[in-house]
Amino acid sequence: MAQIYAYTDGACSGNPGPGGWGAILIAKDGDTVLKERELKGGEAQTTNNRMELLAAIHSLEALERPAVVTVVTDSAYVKGGITEWIHGWKRRGWKTAAKKPVKNVELWQRLDEAAARHSVTWEWVKGHAGHPENERADELARAGMEPFKQRS
């Protein structure tokens, strides 16, 4: 049974500002790499957290069939949100503990929906700390941002 690893990253130039997201999907059988795919994209006006969320969303949405997936992110926001905070948000009707509306709620709902189709494990790694796949995801995120960089 193939296991999918999704390495995701977001990037933003200014917060808000032009941003990008990138992901590498690797299907493995044990240590054998069966298939690899790269995804990236960007937006003209966005934030780093939104790009981190979209990297994970697009990774899960790109898998047509339900799969066993490990999403590897360097975003404590994504990891904390989807594994812990989201349960309270849902209980409170998408409000924070301080009764404020959850930021980026439409992306959290989309991520929740995309994740529900799969069996997902969420893993956090420290960014820019020499993880080769995280570095590649970062390069993809920068490439995704490229078309939206402000022109002089």
Added chain:
Amino acid sequence: MSDPETIATYDARATAYAEHFSNTAPDADLQAFIDALPDGGHVLDLGCGPAHSAAMMQRAGLRVTAWDASAEMVALARRLHGIEAEQRTFDALECQQTFDGVWANFSLLHAPRQDFRRHLKAIHAALKDGGLLHLGLKTGTGTKRDTLGRLYTFFTPTELTDHLHSTGFTPIASRQGREVGLAGTEDPFIILRATR
């Protein structure tokens, strides 16, 4: 000018194409496009093919005008979905401030390079202020005929955002990946969203 060989390929393979891309629920791109439009908004599906997407947009409550240059695709659109598609080429787009959205999904890549910006300008004119363009294209460089005889014009992502800017659009989002198309090859593609 449209390319007769490309249109002949779609005429000959309309059914195979309709089966290859036969999703019945909107994918994330189509859903985002539908969600961004006003209720009952008017959409032009430019190069609608068998009208799978047009049918989903209509079911979502949008008013859909669907065009394709292939007579067989237009016939399929009617037969499969009851969509009254019209046989028209990109050159026929001459209206002003008419549509809330234009869905040009992997169609404009068949226009010759020298016509691409002219078509973008025509789409810009046909959109209402604030209107939304969805543009799906294969990315790359040069011009190529695929093994099925379809003519492709390739642009890089940065060239595309430059063309959008220079024809009056504001690009707002993009997504890039790879997908297997009708010819069986896995090709890089881009989905761009831009507003007038």
